[in-house]
Amino acid sequence: MRLFGHAHQDWTYELILLDADGTLFDYDRAEKCAIETTFHDFGLDFSDQTLARYRSVNDALWKELERGNITSADLRVERFRRLLAEIPGAEREGSSSFDVEALSRCYLRHLAGGSYLIEGAEDICRYMAERCDLAILTNGIAEVQRSRLSKSVLRDIIPHIIISEEVGLSKPDPRIFEYAMDVLGRPRRDAVLMVGDSLSSDIRGGVNAGIHTCWYNPHGATCGQDLVPTYEIRALEELRLLL
Ligand SMILES: [Mg+2]
Missing domain, CATH: 1.10.150.240 (Putative phosphatase; domain 2)
Structure with a gap:
């Protein structure tokens, strides 16, 4: 795991927002x-x-x-x-x-x-679900995302799914993050973490919303200079280190 300057190693997260495609699901x-x-x-x-x-x-x-x-x-x-x-x-x-x-x-x-999980997704979601609240925050198409989640074991592990099409806003618009935090019990902003594989939607959106971000970067892509995620991981199991 790569930890950037402003991260706290012993942070307590109450809510983790998870991207779906390319992060939990093998899209x-x-x-x-x-x-x-x-x-x-x-x-x-x-x-x-x-x-x-x-x-x-x-x-x-x-x-x-x-x-x-x-x-x-x-x-x-x-x-x-x-x-x-x-x-x-x-x-x-x-x-x-x-x-x-x-x-x-x-x-x-x-x-x-077609509901195929990324390696390690089920295990890490079970681990995280015992320690904090989990929600999927996705820019996908509602009927597709709901159907895929319903066919997946994650259905019983992740209680909330927030879909851009239903909210009328897409990541990286900070208002969809505000919406998510509003409906998920208004946790402290510094107790919320966004995890996703997309710099332009997940990380940009999380940064815009003023929450911590974790960039899931399995292929070792280069991060743009103007955008700094709080954490960067190569494998989902590294999320254990944050909880
Ligand atoms: Mg994604």
């Missing part, structure tokens, strides 16, 4: 399975290149969502519209008769069915 795996199955359902060719292009298009749109420039309802269809426009084999399907919205719904159905 890459769920996403790949869901796209592959959807393309198969619609008779479209799927390759690793398709997946890579989808991720690029999707990431750009989620950044737009974080900036408040697109709604999650528009995002879910727009990403496939852009992707299909790039795929030569899909141009024919890209005619007006091709139903991108149906494809998007099909994808979300498959995605909602």
Whole structure:
């Protein structure tokens, strides 16, 4: 664990806010399975290149969502519209008769069915749940996130889930953090920790909200100079050291 200047080693956290995708859930795996199955359902060719292009298009749109420039309802269809426009084999399907919205719904159905946990997530959540209050704070799509959580063992361990689409605000907007703290018993701000893999939403949001942050960075990415998480970890089990 990397500990930055202003952290207190013997801090007592009362509430831990956990990001879902890429932090507790293996979103890459769920996403790949869901796209592959959807393309198969619609008779479209799927390759690793398709997946890579989808991720690029999707990431750009989620950044737009974080900036408040697109709604999650528009995002879910727009990403496939852009992707299909790039795929030569899909141009024919890209005619007006091709139903991108149906494809998007099909994808979300498959995605909602795929609940794969990151290694160590269940154990660390059980450990933390005995010591403090836990809540998921996610920018995901409500029907997908609720379905995936309901299929997961985490359902019985993490009592609260706060979803941007339902609140009408997305991380890193500090107001969704304020909302979370309001509905979760208004703990002292310095007793709240945000844990997540995204610098732009989880860490930026936590910093904006004035709470401690823990950056889950399994692949050893470089942190931008202007943003300083309170802690940085490579494996979820390192969270034990904070409780
Ligand atoms: Mg994430």
